[in-house]
Amino acid sequence: MLRKDQAGDIFNRICKLTTADEVEVLFSGGRFALTRFANNSIHQNVAEENHVVSVRTVFGGRTARASTNTFDDESLRQVVRSSESLARVQHPDPDLLPMPNREEDADSADKSARTTQAPSRYFEQTAAITPELRAEGVRKIVDVAVKNRLTTAGVFSSAESVEGIFNSHGLSHWHTQTLAEVSITMLGEDSSGWQKANSPDVANLNPVQLAEVAAQKAIDSAHPREIPPGKYTVILEPSAVLDLVGFMFWDYSGMAILDQRSFLSGRIGTKLFGENITFCDDVAHPLQSGSPFDGEGVRRQKIALVENGVVKRVVYARSTAERVKRSEYADKVGPISATGHGFPLPSEVGEMPLNIVFATVGNPQTVEQMIASTERGILVTRLWYIREVEPFEKMLTGMTRDGTLLIENGKLRGGIRNFRFNESLIHMLSNVEAMSEPVRACGEESFDMVVPAMRVRDFHFTEATKF
Amino acid sequence: MRYVADWALNVAALRGASYADVRVIAQRSRALTTKNGKVGSASDAESVGMNVRVIADGAWGFAASADMGRAAVEATAAQAVAIARASAKVKRENVRLAPEKAVVAEWSTPYTIDPFTVSVDQNIDLLLKIDGELRSVAGITLAESNLNFNREEQWFVSSEGADIHQTKLSTGSGYAAYAFAGNEIQKRSYPNSYGGQWQNKGYELIEELKLVENARRIAEEAVALHQADQCPEGTFDIILDSSQLGLQIHESIGHPIELDRVLGMEANFAGTSFLTLDKLRTLRYGTELVNVVADARQEHGPGLGTFGFDDEGVPARCTPIIANGVFTGYLSSRETAHTIGETRSGGTLRAEGWNRLPMIRMTNISLLPGETPMTLEELIASTDNGILMQTNRSWSIDDKRYNFQFGCEIGWEIKHGKRVRMLKNPSYSGITTEFWNSLDAVCSRDEWLLWGTPNCGKGQPQQVIGTGHGAAPARFRAIKVGKAFQN
Numbered sequence: 030m031l032r033k034d035q036a037g038d039i040f041n042r043i044c045k046l047t048t049a050d051e052v053e054v055l056f057s058g059g060r061f062a063l064t065r066f067a068n069n070s071i072h073q074n075v076a077e078e079n080h081v082v083s084v085r086t087v088f089g090g091r092t093a094r095a096s097t098n099t100f101d102d103e104s105l106r107q108v109v110r111s112s113e114s115l116a117r118v119q120h121p122d123p124d125l126l127p128m129p130n131r132e133e134d135a136d137s138a139d140k141s142a143r144t145t146q147a148p149s150r151y152f153e154q155t156a157a158i159t160p161e162l163r164a165e166g167v168r169k170i171v172d173v174a175v176k177n178r179l180t181t182a183g184v185f186s187s188a189e190s191v192e193g194i195f196n197s198h199g200l201s202h203w204h205t206q207t208l209a210e211v212s213i214t215m216l217g218e219d220s221s222g223w224q225k226a227n228s229p230d231v232a233n234l235n236p237v238q239l240a241e242v243a244a245q246k247a248i249d250s251a252h253p254r255e256i257p258p259g260k261y262t263v264i265l266e267p268s269a270v271l272d273l274v275g276f277m278f279w280d281y282s283g284m285a286i287l288d289q290r291s292f293l294s295g296r297i298g299t300k301l302f303g304e305n306i307t308f309c310d311d312v313a314h315p316l317q318s319g320s321p322f323d324g325e326g327v328r329r330q331k332i333a334l335v336e337n338g339v340v341k342r343v344v345y346a347r348s349t350a351e352r353v354k355r356s357e358y359a360d361k362v363g364p365i366s367a368t369g370h371g372f373p374l375p376s377e378v379g380e381m382p383l384n385i386v387f388a389t390v391g392n393p394q395t396v397e398q399m400i401a402s403t404e405r406g407i408l409v410t411r412l413w414y415i416r417e418v419e420p421f422e423k424m425l426t427g428m429t430r431d432g433t434l435l436i437e438n439g440k441l442r443g444g445i446r447n448f449r450f451n452e453s454l455i456h457m458l459s460n461v462e463a464m465s466e467p468v469r470a471c472g473e474e475s476f477d478m479v480v481p482a483m484r485v486r487d488f489h490f491t492e493a494t495k496f
Numbered sequence: 497m498r499y500v501a502d503w504a505l506n507v508a509a510l511r512g513a514s515y516a517d518v519r520v521i522a523q524r525s526r527a528l529t530t531k532n533g534k535v536g537s538a539s540d541a542e543s544v545g546m547n548v549r550v551i552a553d554g555a556w557g558f559a560a561s562a563d564m565g566r567a568a569v570e571a572t573a574a575q576a577v578a579i580a581r582a583s584a585k586v587k588r589e590n591v592r593l594a595p596e597k598a599v600v601a602e603w604s605t606p607y608t609i610d611p612f613t614v615s616v617d618q619n620i621d622l623l624l625k626i627d628g629e630l631r632s633v634a635g636i637t638l639a640e641s642n643l644n645f646n647r648e649e650q651w652f653v654s655s656e657g658a659d660i661h662q663t664k665l666s667t668g669s670g671y672a673a674y675a676f677a678g679n680e681i682q683k684r685s686y687p688n689s690y691g692g693q694w695q696n697k698g699y700e701l702i703e704e705l706k707l708v709e710n711a712r713r714i715a716e717e718a719v720a721l722h723q724a725d726q727c728p729e730g731t732f733d734i735i736l737d738s739s740q741l742g743l744q745i746h747e748s749i750g751h752p753i754e755l756d757r758v759l760g761m762e763a764n765f766a767g768t769s770f771l772t773l774d775k776l777r778t779l780r781y782g783t784e785l786v787n788v789v790a791d792a793r794q795e796h797g798p799g800l801g802t803f804g805f806d807d808e809g810v811p812a813r814c815t816p817i818i819a820n821g822v823f824t825g826y827l828s829s830r831e832t833a834h835t836i837g838e839t840r841s842g843g844t845l846r847a848e849g850w851n852r853l854p855m856i857r858m859t860n861i862s863l864l865p866g867e868t869p870m871t872l873e874e875l876i877a878s879t880d881n882g883i884l885m886q887t888n889r890s891w892s893i894d895d896k897r898y899n900f901q902f903g904c905e906i907g908w909e910i911k912h913g914k915r916v917r918m919l920k921n922p923s924y925s926g927i928t929t930e931f932w933n934s935l936d937a938v939c940s941r942d943e944w945l946l947w948g949t950p951n952c953g954k955g956q957p958q959q960v961i962g963t964g965h966g967a968a969p970a971r972f973r974a975i976k977v978g979k980a981f982q983n
Contacts, residue, residue, distance in 0.1 A: 064583070065956055067761045071583040075957075076575060077560040077851040079545065093538040098545065098562045111540040118616045119535050160582035167586050182763035184956045212956075214764040221763075288532070289637040289676040377529055377536025377640070413767070416890040418903050418980045419921065420681045426901050426980060428894040430767075449892070449899055449925070451980045473765065491979045492925060494899035495770070 030059060031080045031191055033203040039082060039100055040195040046109045049086035049116070051128050052197045055324070055373055057081050058098075059190035060156075064163040067182035069171045071164060080191070084112045085374060087128070090121035092375055124348045125374075129325055130198035150229040150318055151189070155207035158187035158231060166236045170213055173240035179247055183213040185236065194326040204320035210471070211236045214431060215247040219496065220444050222246025223411050223431035225268060227471050229318055246410055246432035250444025255493050256435065258448060262406035262462075263488040264399050264436070267470035267480050269412045274385075275475020276415065277423055277454050281310075281334055283349040283365070284379025286358055292423050292455075293340055297362045302338040302458035305390040309333045310344060310370070310382035316469040316479045317384045324373035332368050334382065338459075346371025346380040385478040386467065393466045399484045402463075406436040406484070407445065415474045423454035427474075428494065448490035460486045500564050501653035504548045507573035509655065513550035513580065515593065516573070517654035517808060520546040520564070521850035526612065528643045530623040533631065536640070538616070545850035548576040554590030555583035560851040594833040594841050596810055598657035603804025605665040606794065607698030611645035614699050619643050622707070623671075629711035630673045635719035641671035642691060643702070644950075648849075650807075658809040666800060666962060667701045668694030668950055673715040675722060682721035682920065684905050686714045688739045689888050694948030694962060695798040717906060720918060727907050727922040729978030733882035734924055735875060735971045738939075740904055741863065742947035742965035743888050748928040749781075749788055750861040750963065752897040753817055754954075755826040757856075759835060766954050767895025770928070771823065776836060779823040782932030785866065785970075788818040790827055792843060792859035797946040799964020801859035803846075808854060810843035817861065821933075827856050848959035855955050860946065862966030866938035872969045875939055877913040883977060884908040884915065885922045890980075893928075901925040903980055923980040931972060939968035 036056045043054055058080030065073035083096035086109070093115035097108040163185045174181035186209065193203045210227035211234050223246065224239040265273070277292065285291035293301075312321050312329040322328050325347060333341050342363035345353065350367045353359060370380040400408065410432030418424040429447045436442065464481040471477045501518040508516035522544045529536035546569060547560035557580025561572040623641045630639035645667055652660040670692015672685040687693040687705055695701050736744060752769040756762055771779070789796075792803055792812035805811055808830055815825045828842040847854040876884065890903035907922030908915040946966040953960050 061957070062579075063957055065764075066586065067763055068588065068759070069586075070588040071555065071586045072761055073558070073853055073855075073956075074556060074579045074583040075558040075560070075853050076579060077547075079543075079560075079562045079851055081543075093540075095540040095542075097542045099542075104542075108542070111542075115538045115540060115616055118620065119538060120620075122534060160579045161585075164582040164585045171586060180760070182760060184764065186957075212764055216760070216763060223764075288674075290674060290681065294676065375535065375537045375539075377531045413895050414892040416892045418890045418923065421679050424980070426890065426892045426903075428892065428899065430895050447894060447899075449894070449901060451901075451982065489982075491982055492899060492901075494894045494896075495927065496894075496896055496898070 030189060031056060033193060036193050037195065042105055043084060043109055044197060046106055047086055047113065049088055049113060051087040053085040053128055054195050055083040056191060056193035059188060061188040063184055063186035064160065064167055065184050066167045069174055069180050071167055074160060082108065084108050086112045086116045088116050090123065090125050091116045091119040092125055093119055094375065124352055126348050126351065128196045128198050129200055129327060129347065131200050148315060150206040152207045152230040155187055155209045155229065155231040156189040158209065169237050170240040173237060173244055174215055177244045177248060179215045179217055179244055181213060181215050184210065186210045192320045194322065196326065200326045202322045202326050206318060208318065209234055211239055213240050213243045215243040217247045217251050219252060220247050220250040221431045222250065225471050227477065249441055250432050250434055253444035253446045253496065255446045258490040258492050260487040260489050262403055262484065262486045264396060264403065264406060264408045264482065264484045266396060266410050266482050267468050268472040269409045270480045270483050271470045271478045272412045272415055272472040272474040273425060273454065273457065274480065276417055276425055278382055278385060281343045281382050282380050283343055283345040283353045286343060286362055287352060287356060292421050293343065297340050297342065299340060300338045301340050301455055302335060303461050304338050305461055305464065306338050306458050307336050307388040307390055309386055310384050311386045312384040314384065314386045314479060317386065318477065319384055323369045323371045325371050327367055327369040327371065329369035332382065344368040344370035344380050344382050349379045383476055387480045389466055390464065394463045395465055396482050399463050400436055400441065401439040403436045403484065404438060408434040408436055408441065418451060424451060425454060426451045446493045446496060449492040449494065450489060451491045452489045457485055457488065462486055497651040498653065500546055500569055501651065503566055503569045504573040505653065505655055507570045508548060508550050508577055511574055511577035513552045513577050515551040515655055517549050517652065518546060519807065519850060520651040522649045523849055524647045526645045528619050528623060530627045530641045532639055533627055535620060543849060547850055548573045549853065550576045550580050551591050552577045552580035553584035555580050555587050556591060557583060558853045591831055592834055593830040594839060596830060596841060598654060599809065600659045601805065602661050604663040605696045607665055609699035611667050611699040612647065625708055626671050626711050629708060630671065630715045633712060633715035633719055635675045635677065636673050636715050637676040638674035642669060644668040652805065652807065652809055654809055660805050660809055662804050664696060664803060665698060666694060666696050667698060668692055668948065669702055669705060669707060671711065673718040675718045677722050680722060682718050684714045684718040685887055686710050688947060689905065691950055694800055694950045695946065696800060696802050697798045721906060721920045724918040724920040726981065727883065727919040727978055729982055731974050732977045733879060733971060733973050734975045734977065735879065735882060735884045735969055737886040737969050738943065738945045738967045739947055740885055740888050740902065741967040741970055743891055744902065745861055745863055745965045745967060746949055746963060747891060747893045748897060748900055748931065749817065750858040753826050754856045755828045755832045755836065758826065759832060765956050770896045770898050773836065775823055777822065777824055780821055780933065781818045781823045781929055782821045783935050784820045785935055785938050786818050786821045786932050787864040788861065789864065790815045790817050790859050790861050796860050796862065797966065799860035799946045800948040800950060800962030801964040806843045806845045807847050808845045810841045813843040815842045827858065829856050846961060848961050852959050857954065857961050858952065858963040860964030860966060862946065863938065865941045865944040865968040869940045870937065872939055872943055875937055875969060875971055876910055876915065879910045879971060880912060882910040883919065883922060884910060885924065898927050900928065901980060921981055924975050924977050925979050926976055934972045934974060935970055936973050937971040939970065943968040
């Protein structure tokens with residue numbers, strides 16, 4: 030694993046090689062291993078180690094980036110040369126700001142919104158996971174499958190990673206993190222169930238418990254029957270919520286407002302969702318993960334995005350904030366300041382909130398309590414292949430998968446054939462009847478978040494498939 | 497690089513591997529984008545590394561390293577063997593590899609102009625010229641364009657004696673114009689959406705695409721969509737342009753024929769397939785006009801799925817997938833070939849890069865053109881009441897690849913053989929085999945294009961790779977239209 034002192038040495042070598050006005054170097058990478066199983070057998074099992082150094086140079090308002098994963102003198106000379114030659118032929122960008130320095134970073138933006146320091150996200154126990162330990166975990170999952178006369182497929186992975194940034198104005202940040210992840214599908218003859226969880230600390234994962242829940246879903250949803258498509262009350266488990274709401278966060282960006290590609294254009298300050306919808310971006314939340322600084326090294330701040338259904342503001346990279354202040358949108362978008370959510374420059378997409386945390390509103394209910402109080406509805410474990418059909422109403426399509434069950438009179442009444450939905454996120458978040466306590470959740474269509482399960486009325490299923 | 501491979505193969509053998517292969521790879525890429533009159537991003541990237549794939553105790557192990565010093569390479573080989581032995585603790589049967597003649601070979605993508613020799617100045621000038629054309633149309637609120645070049649040099653050496661040096665080159669470019677007005681964002685792209693057209697070619701592709709020449713028309717269409725009528729909901733005959741049909745092939749033929757999906761290996765992520773083994777040579781996939789091949793050979797064209805050898809040393813092959821409507825073949829590998837009674841791999845194992853395990857991936861999955869000469873205009877002229885849909889906007893399909901829904905950027909209502917009005921927000925949906933059994937006309941060779949899909953995701957950890965899809969416009973009878981916008 031690359032250490033900060035080694036990265037600092039590489040940065041110093043790069044500084045000696047460049048003639049640029051300014052230079053910034055990003056480091057990323059680490060160790061990653063994944064054991065993959067299917068048909069109750071390990072069939073893929075991989076490990077890698079890789080680190081990337083990415084060099085951005087600036088000449089008189091012109092900037093560009095080049096990267097390499099080899100750190101010998103000639104490779105560093107070449108990556109600097111590539112970055113410089115790309116930068117020199119750019120047109121000057123009047124919106125490009127000088128790189129932030131150490132003081133600017135410390136002072137960055139709105140101190141009232143400042144988060145506390147994010148907790149450590151590096152756990153020795155996770156970093157020390159071996160192929161044998163992962164195989165042992167898989168063995169236990171397979172045992173659950175065999176006990177229930179099912180077959181199982183999934184992954185058990187572990188990683189330790191670094192992210193770092195150094196620039197020629199004296200700014201430097203370094204972040205290390207571990208992550209373990211378990212994802213399990215249990216397959217019956219005509220049904221399936223799924224569970225997935227991850228955490229920086231492997232002690233928070235319980236593969237056997239996940240396997241038992243996935244197995245029960247496969248059993249409960251056996252012999253699925255077809256019911257007609259239409260508008261149903263649905264109970265979306267946290268992974269399903271995450272995969273849906275994840276499609277809107279590209280739009281909580283100053284650059285998206287400038288580009289007129291955001292569904293929030295003209296809607297900031299208005300009540301867009303139900304009274305019970307409140308969420309923020311908060312890298313320091315104990316259930317979150319990731320580095321506490323952005324692509325320019327600006328510290329990520331806690332930002333309230335939506336409160337009681339009202340869109341409060343969006344996030345900003347440094348230059349985007351300055352552009353929006355000068356734009357026709359300046360008095361229409363709420364507070365404008367660099368929030369520490371920028372992507373590495375140069376970037377045409379600007380920034381994005383990546384540490385979403387939904388708030389507990391009212392009296393949270395467990396999924397079981399929501400089921401018990403539902404006269405007729407559908408329990409959705411997982412969604413799949415979600416795509417945006419219409420960008421301004423945030424109309425999404427996708428499929429249910431791996432555990433779709435009918436609810437009648439407060440009880441699960443067996444599996445049903447999977448549905449295709451076409452549903453507006455605005456409509457959905459205006460129709461949330463109940464929520465659970467938010468949990469750290471992970472899916473396949475979006476990034477990890479802290480989200481609740483939700484009961485939503487009038488969720489629109491337009492077609493059923495064949496299984 | 498042969499010495500790197502030898503270090504790894506020797507250690508793998510000493511540690512007891514019954515089979516090993518090594519891939520040493522150097523990748524280079526350049527990405528340039530513009531947005532609203534400015535360069536959006538400009539970046540070069542290089543990535544170099546090696547991997548060792550082994551079978552030990554009858555199970556697979558894989559390890560990869562960017563460090564190609566002898567000690568690191570030998571440690572990586574030893575790690576791969578140790579991982580394989582851990583895999584063997586949870587196995588049902590030993591891995592079986594179909595035999596393959598070990599070859600010593602060189603292969604590289606044919607090209608005329610190395611795109612990395614074209615000056616960045618010239619590239620940026622081209623993109624800004626396109627950008628200017630797009631934004632010269634009143635109502636365009638966002639213009640984006642991109643140029644991408646990739647080179648991958650790979651040395652593949654196996655314990656069976658294979659020694660293959662292969663260099664692949666790909667080029668891609670495209671642009672999109674957005675018009676935001678009222679409560680609506682409309683968009684048009686050229687030559688295709690989500691990155692444009694990509695092929696295994698040099699810079700000559702850029703010169704062939706006529707990018708600047710089409711920019712104004714595309715922008716005007718994006719603005720005009722605001723005044724267009726909403727695509728109606730109902731059952732219609734539809735004509736798909738070749739790029740949309742390419743994606744339809746990708747999703748509803750290309751993925752379900754992946755044998756690893758069929759065998760359950762992707763059940764946790766990408767999903768399984770409705771094409772269970774009993775359907776081989778028995779299922780009527782489509783009408784007699786549906787002829788589909790998986791063809792990685794250069795003679796099929798410069799698709800993103802074209803190569804000399806796959807990533808386990810199997811020469812590029814052509815496999816008939818659907819013949820006169822009957823399902824005839826899967827995409828297979830050396831490990832999976834025996835499950836369908838084949839004695840050789842179909843040659844489709846590929847990896848995203850040096851740090852990823854090769855897996856079954858689409859090559860060029862193409863619908864062969866109709867044999868009767870027919871242009872798109874002639875197909876429209878022979879359609880009494882239908883909708884022509886062009887350029888993908890959204891795509892989704894279930895995890896067994898039955899139910900799909902696609903949205904397109906623009907539609908045209910056809911009445912009595914003529915385009916009568918523009919339609920916005922066209923979409924269609926269906927069940928895979930029902931859809932392909934409704935095809936009643938395919939345009940001929942002159943309308944056939946080999947499209948590149950640069951962003952196909954699969955596997956855990958996920959790998960993104962390019963695939964090719966040849967298609968000519970085709971007509972499908974009585975298709976569900978407009979469900980996506982149903983109230």
